[in-house]
Amino acid sequence: MIDYHIHSKLCRHGEGDLEEYVKSAIKKGLIEIGFCEHFPQEFLIEDLPKKYHNLIPIEDYAMPFDEFPNYVEEVLRLQADYKDKMIIKLGTEFDFLKNKIDFISKEIRKYPFDYVYGSIHQIYFNGKPFAFDDSRFLNFYDEYDIDLLYEIYIKALEQLISSKLFDVVSHLDLMKKYGFRPKDTSKYKSLINQILTLIQKNDLIIELNTAGSRKKVGEFYPEDFILLGAYEKGIDITLGSDAHKPNEVGYKFDEAINKLKNIGFEYIIKFTRRKKQEYYI
Ligand SMILES: [Zn+2]
Ligand SMILES: [Zn+2]
DSSP: OEEEEEOOGGGSSSOSOHHHHHHHHHHTTOSEEEEEEEOOOHHHHTTSOGGGGGGSOGGGTSOOGGGHHHHHHHHHHHHHHTTTTOEEEEEEEEEOOGGGHHHHHHHHHHSOOSEEEEEOOOEEETTEEEOTTOGGGTHHHHHSOHHHHHHHHHHHHHHHHHTTOOSEEOSTTGGGTTSOOOSOHHHHHHHHHHHHHHHHHTTOEEEEEGGGGGSTTOSOBSOHHHHHHHHHTTOOEEEEOOBSSGGGTTTTHHHHHHHHHHHTOOEEEEEETTEEEEEEO
């Protein structure tokens, strides 16, 4: 099996160095892994008023910008050192910001990525950020209407997808992480349906991310109706644990694969230098 969503202590909220993840993956019998470390986030606050900087504590979310080349080099070193035991891919998880498309595009072209994930971890109200997957800001969920939060989140996803910068849309329904669900489910379903259509049109894929199972919500990202919708629209899928500790590599993959097979998926996707290839399950 393959696990394409792996972090490490480099992102400042994970544990263990990259090599520990490789060893854990070998022990668990995986044949291929991809590191998907958070891309440095200085660009997220560059144009943000100073009074809001504490609402996106980037030093807890990713390595500093000047450290990123070392990450790339270390992944390439491990790729060579372990080539007889494991295939190792170079990825990154980029936070999308619509005013920074040129920057993101330039950075993506700088490195020999096998794949690039696009993520939304913050949304904005009149310029004020809400890092909705950070437990320090949960009070925002009380302050705003949950359906409005989902609407803004989905709008941001729409812009991410339309930017055509990425290969994979990360954890599509991340906003459910702490158990806050949309009230108007029929509206939510229709918004998700639009998002899936846009993903399909832009030839992007989604991931089945098992990390949600370790969080308050207690289930994978995305939930079943979204997986089914993706399958029906012919959207491909890849698989990731979103590991932030070495022993989380391959987390609940048996369950994940069963779920995908039951829906009808016959393969998941792997990437080499941003070219897709099927991996039959
Ligand atoms: Zn992370
Ligand atoms: Zn993420």
